[in-house]
Amino acid sequence: MRKHGETEVFRITEARQSLADDVRGRQRRYVISMSVRTLAVIAAAVLWNVERHVAIVALVLGGLLPYIAVVIANAGRERAPSLPSTFVAPPDHPALDAGESFAEAGTERPSGQS
Secondary structure, eight states, rough: OOOOOOOOOOTTTTTOOHHHHHHHHHHHHHHHHHHHHHHHHHHHHHHTOOHHHHHHHHHHHHHHHHHHHHHHHHHHHOOOOOOOOOOOOOOOOOOOOOOOHHHTTTTHEEEEEE
């Protein structure tokens, strides 16, 4: 018996992540990507006169990361788990053809029919 004031809790397995958690995760990934971009641009500025090839790679990385970060952040929510199929398989025994009589099918005629 439940006490007054207690709420019943249902456990849902394979439920999707809540919208708030999904948005929080996207924001976290975007901030991490932009932090890496900032570090890449700073590395390009620091290494420009020291190691120009590495600086150019860091600069290209800093230029591509905003696009990648936005695409990742705007990606849709995870797919919902597939629901069980509602398809009902047809019966194994074949139905009578329209032109086939009861005698040909090997069954008795139902009572009350001529």
